[in-house]
Amino acid sequence: MAQEIRPPRLGGDPPGPGEGQSRRTVLVAIGALLLGMLLAALDQTIVSTALPTIVSELGGMEHLSWVVTAYMLASTAGTPLWGKLGDQYGRKRLFQGAIVLFLIGSALCGLAQNMPQLIAFRALQGLGGGGLIVLSMAIVGDLVPPRERGKYQGLFGAVFGTTSVLGPLLGGLFTQHLSWRWVFYVNLPIGVVALFVIAAVLHIPARSTRHTIDYLGTLLIASVATCLVLVASLGGTTWAWGSPQIIGLAVLGGVLLVWFVRVERRAVEPVLPLKLFAIRTFSLVAVISFVIGFAMFGAMTYLPTFLQVVQGVTPTMSGVHMLPMVLGLLSTSTASGQIVSRTGRWKVFPIAGTAITCVGLLLLHRLDENSSDAEMSVCFFVFGAGLGLVMQVLVLVVQNAVSYEDLGVATSGATFFRSIGASFGVAVFGTIFTSRLIGKLDEVFASAGQDLPAGVGPEQVAADPRAIATLPPDLRPAVLHAYAESITDVFLYAAPVVLVAFVVAWFLKEDKLRASVTAPDTSQTLASNPVERSSRDECARALSVLGSREGRKAIYVKITDRAGLDLLPAASWLLLRVRRHGTVEPARLAETTPVPLRVITEASRQVEERRLVTREGVQLTLTEDGVRAAVSLARAREESLAELLGDWWGPDRPTDLVQLVEELTAELCGSDGERPHTPEPPGDHHP
Structure with missing residues (x-):
């Protein structure tokens, strides 16, 4: 049976997200990423119910806060570095490194014999945990096209919601029935599985985005935060508020803050742009x-x-x-x-x-x-x-x-x-x-x-x-x-x-909300460390959420009306698909998309009757009128997406935003993300 023809990829271009990989491979890889995210998300909540027992065994109630604070400070400081290093040197290798670092920190936390050891090992664990959260969400963008990204990022948000509920319960169960040390040991088998699965099935295109990484700014902001948190936690307890140690820490924090401001003013890619x-x-x-x-x-x-x-x-x-x-x-x-x-x-x-x-x-x-x-x-x-x-x-x-x-x-x-x-x-x-x-x-x-x-x-x-x-x-x-x-x-x-x-x-x-601004996913509101995504990634997430919210049929009703055409929504979908692939076989479409054969047959009959396509054997090809109609539909979809962006879509709109809109337009109107040899699971049966 004949297959749809895809336009050839230009020589030297890396494959697009998910291209060349079976759906099963992509799903297994995302499952491993979810395991990595689970590790980091769980460690934000699982420790809380174990803390009273940890303090009882290791001593030092006055240091209890640092078991949590050390993890948070380390993951916060490391977040921007993991994101940019992943862009520059490849996210797969960095993600594997983050898992290894996190597992080493987890094992050492479980072996800790006193509070200073536990606090130091929690910082190491937090440094790896920050990488797990940032890189796992970034790798989703390498695996799936923008239109599908919202769906998968929703799964990552669900992990945070679930761990918020399960974390305290699991921490209590391990502490009561095994030992508080299992709060950390439980990470090891999960992490090892994720590590092996990532090594075996994660294949992402090698893209290198050069960054001028603000190492000094990152170090300084982490140092400022550490100094001030030390003042807050040690003042009045370990040392008196007027002691030389507390005053010295406060002065050091102030000096580092001034230095940080000067560095950020000159940084090419500042970790925290002062203009904000x-x-x-x-x-x-x-x-x-x-x-x-x-x-x-x-x-x-x-x-x-x-x-x-x-x-x-x-x-x-x-x-x-x-x-x-x-x-x-x-x-x-x-x-x-x-x-x-x-x-x-x-x-x-x-x-x-x-x-x-x-x-x-x-x-x-x-x-x-x-x-x-x-x-x-x-x-x-x-x-x-x-x-x-x-x-x-x-x-x-x-x-x-x-x-x-x-x-x-x-x-x-x-x-x-x-x-x-x-x-x-x-x-x-x-x-x-x-x-x-x-x-x-x-x-x-x-x-x-x-x-x-x-x-x-x-x-x-x-x-x-x-x-x-x-x-x-x-x-x-x-x-x-x-x-x-x-x-x-x-x-x-x-x-x-x-x-x-x-x-x-x-x-x-x-201010009035842009149509493209949608409710953030749970990972952005429950994660203890900052979310690190590029402007393009944030915009793709929002637009993909909107696209999925509309539903396929609503999309094609809207763009058909905008293009001034009197066609069935499925007929518009079919025209755009023929335009994208050059030629399509209706019967084959019914096997490779979730659209029923009856709907495709009715759409095929209408576009043939309107002389928008011609039939060559079992294949449909656009006529001149069909090309004009398909171009109008594509432009209508692009205008609909651009309309959502409000003043971002101004005369000086950035090139990457234009590319994103074109990419989403092609996906939403042309292919719906299906792979010719891999049938999609049952889903929305609207075109």
């Missing part, structure tokens, strides 16, 4: 993102300690108790994104979200050792719902406020500030908690007036919650109350910080 801060919306969103990261990750780190130590629940059940917060976050995040995409109105969400988050923190402050499960669930849900309302919208607002060439860096910039805020939140929450706890325990023990077990005092109970069990029974309630107040006071102190974000949100200007 001239855009009022970006500056305001940066502040709100910082505060949201501060509140979200700070609370998620210390709530399991409240549940396990104060409420006395098991590690597994502490994960269950955290579910209302996660469900509140996911439900309002999804709902707000959908509402904004449909209505174009968004300002109410950051205002309402920050207000509800503030209320949630005040509710969390009211919890104590006698709070019921129902009361805690309501408080957790309200807090999560507030976070979800604002998180989706922040990325969307920034994308709408910047020019096309700044789309990628503005998106990563907004999520960068959330990542830094998360690091600060965990550190500051830890400092407040530790200082309050030691002070309250001193009061409890000073008023005890009774003999205590040898070697058990405020410092020992603060460092190891298991020591509470060795205390006299009549002293334990007071100690638990001290723990409860110390943790819930943290939420009280965080409320005014969120209130600042609430005030800032009122100053956001509600």
Whole structure:
């Protein structure tokens, strides 16, 4: 049976995404990428419910925050480097390197014998984890054409949503029934499978995009963040606020910040372009993102300690108790994104979200050792719902406020500030908690007036919650109350910080949304490290989401009307396909596309009757009238896509944006992504 003829590829051009690979190979490769993403996403949430046990075994409650902060800082700092190095030297090799680095870090974390070791190994693990997230999403662009990209990137977003729910549960299960070390060891078999599958089936074209990588800027911004987080976490606990060490760290952070600003002004490809801060919306969103990261990750780190130590629940059940917060976050995040995409109105969400988050923190402050499960669930849900309302919208607002060439860096910039805020939140929450706890325990023990077990005092109970069990029974309630107040006071102190974000949100200007700005995927709103995509990748994601949302039939109805043709939608689809391939066989189309033979036959009959095609044997070929009609249809689709881009599609539109629109036009109108020898799975039966 004859096959469709594809136009020859120009010599030297690398194959397009997914070309030359079977659908099964592509799906297996994406499955391996999802495993890599799973590793990194899981490690953001699985550790939280294990932290109280880790601290009990290794000691050092005052260093608890750094188990989380070290991972976040390392993954945040490494994100822009992984993205650009992958562009320059090939993403497959870099992705394999990120997996190996992550697995080495995981194995060492499981073997750690003290807190300093664990913190250092978490930083190594975070460096690999940042690469896993960035490169796995970038490789999807190498494997599938832009039209299909939204569908697969949705799977990666689903991984983040799933791990947000499963992470705390799995962390509790491993800690309770095996050992906290299995929180890290579980990565090893998953990572090894992903490594072997990637080596065997991932074949992506060798493209090299030269970058002037801002190594110094990356090092400086990471150093500034580390200095300031050290000040926040060590000030008032390990060292006094007025000590030479704290003052020295603060001064060093300030000097490095000035140096960073000077470097970024001269950098060819700055890691954080300073010109973005001239855009009022970006500056305001940066502040709100910082505060949201501060509140979200700070609370998620210390709530399991409240549940396990104060409420006395098991590690597994502490994960269950955290579910209302996660469900509140996911439900309002999804709902707000959908509402904004449909209505174009968004300002109410950051205002309402920050207000509800503030209320949630005040509710969390009211919890104590006698709070019921129902009361805690309501408080957790309200807090999560507030976070979800604002998180989706922040990325969307920034994308709408910047020019096309700044789309990628503005998106990563907004999520960068959330990542830094998360690091600060965990550190500051830890400092407040530790200082309050030691002070309250001193009061409890000073008023005890009774003999205590040898070697058990405020410092020992603060460092190891298991020591509470060795205390006299009549002293334990007071100690638990001290723990409860110390943790819930943290939420009280965080409320005014969120209130600042609430005030800032009122100053956001509600500009009309571009049609191409769509709700970001979950990976952009739940990942602790910044998302790193080029402007072209961000635009392709948005347009592909819109294309899939319209549905194939709606697309062809729209462009047929725009081209001024009186044809069935399937007839327009058929004409564009003949134009793309030169000649097609209707019966063959029914085997290689999800369009039924009956629909194709009816479309073929109409275009033949209108003399838009001629039949040569079983093949259809365009007539002169057919060529003109197909050109009109192609132009109509291109105009429809360009219309979605708003002012990005101006007279000075960038070349890569023009190429993207042409590429999407060809895919949406000409081939629908099918491969002649590989039947598509059942799906949308509209042309």
